[in-house]
Amino acid sequence: MRDEERINPGHGEIRLFARVVGPIMVVVGVIFLAIGMISFFSSFGSFEPPRYFWCCFVGMPLIALGASLTQFAFLGSIARYIAGETAPVQKDTFNYVAQGIRPGVKDLVQAVREGLTEESSDVPAGDKKFCSNCGQAATLQANFCSGCGQKL
Numbered sequence: 819m820r821d822e823e824r825i826n827p828g829h830g831e832i833r834l835f836a837r838v839v840g841p842i843m844v845v846v847g848v849i850f851l852a853i854g855m856i857s858f859f860s861s862f863g864s865f866e867p868p869r870y871f872w873c874c875f876v877g878m879p880l881i882a883l884g885a886s887l888t889q890f891a892f893l894g895s896i897a898r899y900i901a902g903e904t905a906p907v908q909k910d911t912f913n914y915v916a917q918g919i920r921p922g923v924k925d926l927v928q929a930v931r932e933g934l935t936e937e938s939s940d941v942p943a944g945d946k947k948f949c950s951n952c953g954q955a956a957t958l959q960a961n962f963c964s965g966c967g968q969k970l
């Protein structure tokens with residue numbers, strides 16, 4: 819199944835119609851305009867009125883209508899192409915950001931867990947001293963800091 823059919827089911831026939839009819843209308847419009855113009859300018863040399871000048875008034879709207887129809891027919895394809903080009907990039911960016919965030923969240927969770935562990939450390943409150951170097955809690959009996967090895 820083609821991408822276009824999957825994204826825009828049921829609109830394929832209308833688009834195909836517009837894609838075929840649009841350019842045909844432009845071509846037919848140009849032919850009408852040409853006939854009108856030739857008739858208009860060739861009538862200058864004679865006394866006859868420009869017999870096919872009305873073709874200009876058929877040709878010009880036809881060209882305009884056909885051009886807009888063609889534009890409409892291909893607009894979806896262009897939009898989808900742009901969307902197809904940018905969507906993977908956005909996805910990559912999201913994944914990249916998510917991957918960048920993950921270690922940060924992990925660190926945060928670990929820090930919180932360590933904080934909680936420190937709070938509920940086995941050293942009883944009032945029965946501990948803190949390292950002057952790193953602030954690690956230690957029992958009063960400890961001679962050296964368990965964190966940095968500083969003499970207490």
Ligand SMILES: [Zn+2]
Nearest residue numbers: 949952963966
């Ligand atoms: Zn220390």
